[in-house]
Amino acid sequence: MSEPRSGEHPVLETHGLTIRFGGHVAVNQVSCAFRPDTLTAIVGPNGAGKTTYFNLISGQLRPTGGRVTLYGEDITALPASQRTRRGIGRAFQLTNLFPQLSVLENVRLAVQSHAGMGLNLFSVWSGHVELIERAEHYLHRVKLTERRDTLASALAHGDQRKLELAILLALDPDLFMFDEPTAGMSVDEVPVILELIHEIKSQGDKTILLVEHKMDVVSSLADRIIVLHQGELVADGEPATVIASPIVQQAYLGLAGHE
Amino acid sequence: MTRRLLSGDYPRSRMLATLLLLILAGLAFAPFAFPGTRSLDVAAKVCVFILLVASYDLLLGYTGIVSFAHTMFFGIGAYGIAIAATRLGPTWGSLVLGSLVALACSALLSLLIGMLSLRVKTIFFAMITLAVASFFAILASQLSGFTGGEDGLTYKLPQLLLPGTKLLEAPLFGVEINGRIVSYYIVFFTAAALFLALLRVVNSPFGRVLQAIRENDFRAEAIGYRSVIYRSVANCVAALAASAAGILYALWLRYAGPDTTLSFDIMIDILLMVVIGGMGTMYGAVVGATLFVIAQTYLQDLMKLASDAAAGIPLLPDLVHPDRWLLWLGILFILSVYRFPAGIVGKLRGRQ
Ligand SMILES: Nc1ncnc2c1ncn2[C@@H]1O[C@H](COP(=O)(O)OP(=O)(O)O)[C@@H](O)[C@H]1O
Ligand SMILES: [Mg+2]
Numbered sequence: 001m002s003e004p005r006s007g008e009h010p011v012l013e014t015h016g017l018t019i020r021f022g023g024h025v026a027v028n029q030v031s032c033a034f035r036p037d038t039l040t041a042i043v044g045p046n047g048a049g050k051t052t053y054f055n056l057i058s059g060q061l062r063p064t065g066g067r068v069t070l071y072g073e074d075i076t077a078l079p080a081s082q083r084t085r086r087g088i089g090r091a092f093q094l095t096n097l098f099p100q101l102s103v104l105e106n107v108r109l110a111v112q113s114h115a116g117m118g119l120n121l122f123s124v125w126s127g128h129v130e131l132i133e134r135a136e137h138y139l140h141r142v143k144l145t146e147r148r149d150t151l152a153s154a155l156a157h158g159d160q161r162k163l164e165l166a167i168l169l170a171l172d173p174d175l176f177m178f179d180e181p182t183a184g185m186s187v188d189e190v191p192v193i194l195e196l197i198h199e200i201k202s203q204g205d206k207t208i209l210l211v212e213h214k215m216d217v218v219s220s221l222a223d224r225i226i227v228l229h230q231g232e233l234v235a236d237g238e239p240a241t242v243i244a245s246p247i248v249q250q251a252y253l254g255l256a257g258h259e
Numbered sequence: 260m261t262r263r264l265l266s267g268d269y270p271r272s273r274m275l276a277t278l279l280l281l282i283l284a285g286l287a288f289a290p291f292a293f294p295g296t297r298s299l300d301v302a303a304k305v306c307v308f309i310l311l312v313a314s315y316d317l318l319l320g321y322t323g324i325v326s327f328a329h330t331m332f333f334g335i336g337a338y339g340i341a342i343a344a345t346r347l348g349p350t351w352g353s354l355v356l357g358s359l360v361a362l363a364c365s366a367l368l369s370l371l372i373g374m375l376s377l378r379v380k381t382i383f384f385a386m387i388t389l390a391v392a393s394f395f396a397i398l399a400s401q402l403s404g405f406t407g408g409e410d411g412l413t414y415k416l417p418q419l420l421l422p423g424t425k426l427l428e429a430p431l432f433g434v435e436i437n438g439r440i441v442s443y444y445i446v447f448f449t450a451a452a453l454f455l456a457l458l459r460v461v462n463s464p465f466g467r468v469l470q471a472i473r474e475n476d477f478r479a480e481a482i483g484y485r486s487v488i489y490r491s492v493a494n495c496v497a498a499l500a501a502s503a504a505g506i507l508y509a510l511w512l513r514y515a516g517p518d519t520t521l522s523f524d525i526m527i528d529i530l531l532m533v534v535i536g537g538m539g540t541m542y543g544a545v546v547g548a549t550l551f552v553i554a555q556t557y558l559q560d561l562m563k564l565a566s567d568a569a570a571g572i573p574l575l576p577d578l579v580h581p582d583r584w585l586l587w588l589g590i591l592f593i594l595s596v597y598r599f600p601a602g603i604v605g606k607l608r609g610r611q
Contacts, residue, residue, distance in 0.1 A: 058481070084483035096481070098474040109471050112464050113483035119492070120464040124266045128464065171482060 009072065010035050011175055011207040012088075017056055017066035026052045028231035029066070034175070039201050039208040041218040041239070043248070044228035050211045051093055053228065054177055057209075058090040059083040070175075084113070089173025093180045093211070095160045099153035103144060103163055106152050108135040110170035138166045143192055158189045165196060175207045176200060182214065197221060219243060264455060266462035270542060275607040279542060282549050286447055290440050291432045297556075300511075303443055305552045306450040307508045312532045313457050313544035314500035319530075320539030321461050322493045323473035325381055327526055328372065328388035331395045332365045332498040334520035336505025339364070341412040341515035342405065349415035358506050362499055369498035373491030396521045411516020416442075420510070446507045453503055458541050460496060469493055470539075528555075535595055537602025546603050554591070559584045 010033035017030045027049045034040055042050050055061040057068055059080035067076045075083055084090075098106050111134045112118060112125075126132070139145050142162040147155060152163060165181060178197065182190045194217060200206055201221065212218050218225065218239065225242040227235035235242050242248055270276040285292065289302035311333060318324040339361025340354055347353035376387045399406045406412065418424055424438035434440070460466055468489050472479045476486045509515045518524075528551065536547025559581040569575040579587075599606040 060477075060481070079485060080480045081483050081485040084481060090481060092481075096475065096478050098471050098478060100474055101470065105467070109467060109479075110482045112467070117464045118468045118484050118489070121460050121466075121492075121496070122463060124263075124459070124462050125464050125467050126267050126462075167482060 011071060012057065013069045013072075014053075014057065015067045015069070017053070017063050017068065019052060019056060019061060020064045025231050027056060027063075027228075030228070030231075030233045031066075032226060032233060032236070034207050034209065036174075036207050037204050038223045039197075039210060039221055040224045040226060041222035042209060042211045042226055042228060043213070043218060048228040049231040050228055051179055052231075054090065054179055054209070054211070058088050058177060084171060084173075085116075087174035088177070089168050089171040089175065090177040091164045091168040091179060091181060093183065095157070095164055097152040097160060097163060097167075100151060102148065103150050103152055103155065104132070104135055104139065104148040106163055107138050107166045107170050108132060110167045111135045111138070114171055135170060138170045141169060142166045142196065158185045161185055162189075162192065165193065169196075169200075174205075176209070178208070178210045178212070180211050180213065182212070182217070194221070215243065266455075266459045268458060268462045268541070270608075272604075272607040275542060275546075275604060278607070279545060282545055289447075290443055291434050294434050299439065299443060301552060301556050303446050303511045304508075305549050306446050307504050307511070308529075308532065308548035308552055309545050310450045310453050310457075310507070311501055311504040312529055312536070312548045313454050313541055314497045314504065315529050316533050316536075316538060316541060316544050317457060317461060317469075317493060317500070318497045319533060320543070321466065321473065322469045322490060323381065324377070324490060324494065325385040326388040326494070326497075327385060327523075328392040328395075329497070329501050329529060330521055330523070330526045331392040332369065332501035333505040333508070333525070334395070334399065334515075334517075335365050335368075336361045336502030336507075337509035337515040337520040338399065338406060338412075338505075339502070340506050340509040341407075341414055344414040344416065345412050349417050351417050354417070354510075361502050361506060365498045365502040366495055369495045370491055373494040374487070377487050377490040377494065392521075392526075396517060396523075399521055400517060407516065409517060411514060411519070413514050416510070416513055420445075442511055446511050449503070449507055453500055454541075454545070457496075457500060461541055465489070465492070531592055535592065535602060537599075537604030537606075540602065540604040540608075543602045543604040550603075554588060558588060562587070 013033045015031050017027055018025065019027045030053060042053070044050055052061065056063050059078060063076065067074055069075065070083070070086055070088065075086070098109070101109075108131055111131045112128075115131060117128070117131070136145070136148065139148055142165050144159060144162050144166060147159060152160065155163060161181065161184070168176065181193050181197070185193065197208070197210065198221065201208060210218075210221065222239045224237065225235070225239050226233055227242060227248055229247075235245055235247050270279055286302055286306060290299060293299070293302065311329070315329050318326055318329070336358070339357040341357075343353040343357025343360070347356070372388065372391060376384050379387075400408050403409075419438055420442045421438040425435065426441065427436040430436070461469070468479065468484050472484065472486045472489055479486055505520055508520065512519060532547035532551045533544060534547070535551060536543030536545070562579045562584055563581045565579040566576045566581065569579060595603075601609065
């Protein structure tokens with residue numbers, strides 16, 4: 001539908017983004033720009049600061065230094081809820097749902113938020129059939145239709161991950177952030193997720209950040225890879241080049257380093 | 260029709276539906292079914308407390324907010340009417356003005372408390388509301404020139420609402436239709452309408468967000484709901500409903516004082532009613548308030564009968580002496596919480 005816009009202005013930029021926990025610098029001076037129609041994979045060993053970097057972008061954490069801009073506008077001081085309203089969508093590494101609400105309701109709440117209907121006090125929720133139908137559509141996309149009336153807490157781990165993604169889809173963001181979406185999933189469930197990310201990518205105008213450990217997944221989906229190591233951005237480029245670089249071989253793939 | 264009235268939130272239990280219909284019929288026909296000053300007092304108090312407890316359920320059951328300031332808002336409503344009627348005379352205009360000023364004060368105060376303190380942890384918010392409510396109670400008793408202090412205020416109401424005003428020449432179904440009956444029906448219909456409005460709020464898109472925030476406020480923020488705003492609005496709606504209950508109570512009693520509205524005992528009663536009835540169900544407020552107010556009123560009578568009947572038997576008359584009624588109520592409460600942790604409504608729904 002739209003032409004490639006990789007050359008356009010970045011959707012999201014971080015400028016010298018830094019956060020300290022006590023003496024420990026979890027994200028250190030990370031400056032990076034993310035353009036539309038690009039899937040950027042973020043890799044790095046456990047504890048490198050990938051999830052923390054995500055938290056700084058989507059607003060769960062406030063940085064000790066640096067700025068985050070969305071379409072050139074400074075959003076560093078905005079709470080998470082407002083960043084979501086402006087088009088940043090996030091799926092969490094550790095599944096984070098509304099456990100005692102139904103699967104459908106988990107998604108319907110996200111649809112309702114996107115429709116800006118949260119402060120409607122005087123209509124009956126179940127009368128807004130269009131919201132329910134849209135929620136059902138997203139459940140169908142992650143193949144959870146049969147579980148719509150189950151409580152989220154009663155789902156198996158893999159299904160909870162899928163529900164997490166349905167919520168993300170329901171927010172219809174411009175910027176998708178996936179934090180290890182296939183972690184802990186059984187082999188036969190992984191393709192559903194990858195297929196989904198592929199579909200979003202082929203829409204052509206979305207900006208996608210993906211934290212992922214499986215190198216085959218990364219190299220098949222990513223247009224670009226950035227590497228975090230001990231909170232610092234240590235490599236950035238085409239997938240093939242980055243994967244082949246000594247710093248990745250050493251720092252990420254954990255091969256014995258040459259001192 | 261029923262669907263719109265109940266906002267699609269049905270009792271979902273035949274037993275519960277029957278119980279609710281019985282309570283509704285009992286309250287709607289109270290002046291004729293239970294004639295007598297005392298029983299009409301009980302019926303009016305039930306109406307007021309259903310509204311008061313339902314508004315507290317919006318906070319505690321639906322949003323997960325623990326507030327001890329609910330009686331303060333109840334008191335603001337009652338004193339609003341009382342002060343207006345005392346100062347400006349017993350006219351409809353002064354009652355309307357007093358109500359409006361009271362509601363505006365409650366809205367402002369609740370939004371202020373909400374915005375300033377709903378970001379903090381539940382327990383701290385509870386402490387802050389406790390402090391504000393205590394301060395308010397002290398203020399009410401100190402400003403005695405204005406509020407009547409510990410004695411409270413007794414005042415006149417417009418002619419139509421006075422017991423001496425006869426509306427019909429002949430009694431209807433053996434009951435004289437006087438100003439008290441008019442007052443009762445004002446209380447009954449207003450409480451019923453506001454209860455249905457609260458039921459609508461908890462079943463609105465907004466009400467669904469409140470439940471999401473109660474479940475997982477971190478995630479609610481992440482999908483775009485600013486929880487402090489939703490909590491503050493819920494706090495404000497609950498405060499307005501509590502003030503409306505206070506207005507109705509002051510209209511009925513023709514008296515407002517610390518022990519009918521502001522006291523901490525009432526706050527505890529509200530908590531007991533919402534827990535006994537079943538939190539987060541709205542209908543729990545109806546069942547809880549009805550049973551509690553009736554028990555509160557008639558348990559003492561019942562115990563006096565038992566105590567007299569047991570005269571001569573050692574220990575027993577002492578145990579069931581009317582002065583021990585609170586002890587027995589406490590035991591009933593512990594048993595009911597132990598037997599039905601989800602309240603009466605939860606228990607009845609669970610049987611289906
Ligand atoms: N809230 C926090 N408080 C203290 N330390 C934290 C916090 N969040 C993350 N960290 C630390 O920051 C580092 C980076 O963590 P994280 O971003 O989760 O790594 P990754 O997602 O790359 O595995 C870790 O050492 C972690 O212990
Ligand atoms: Mg992580």
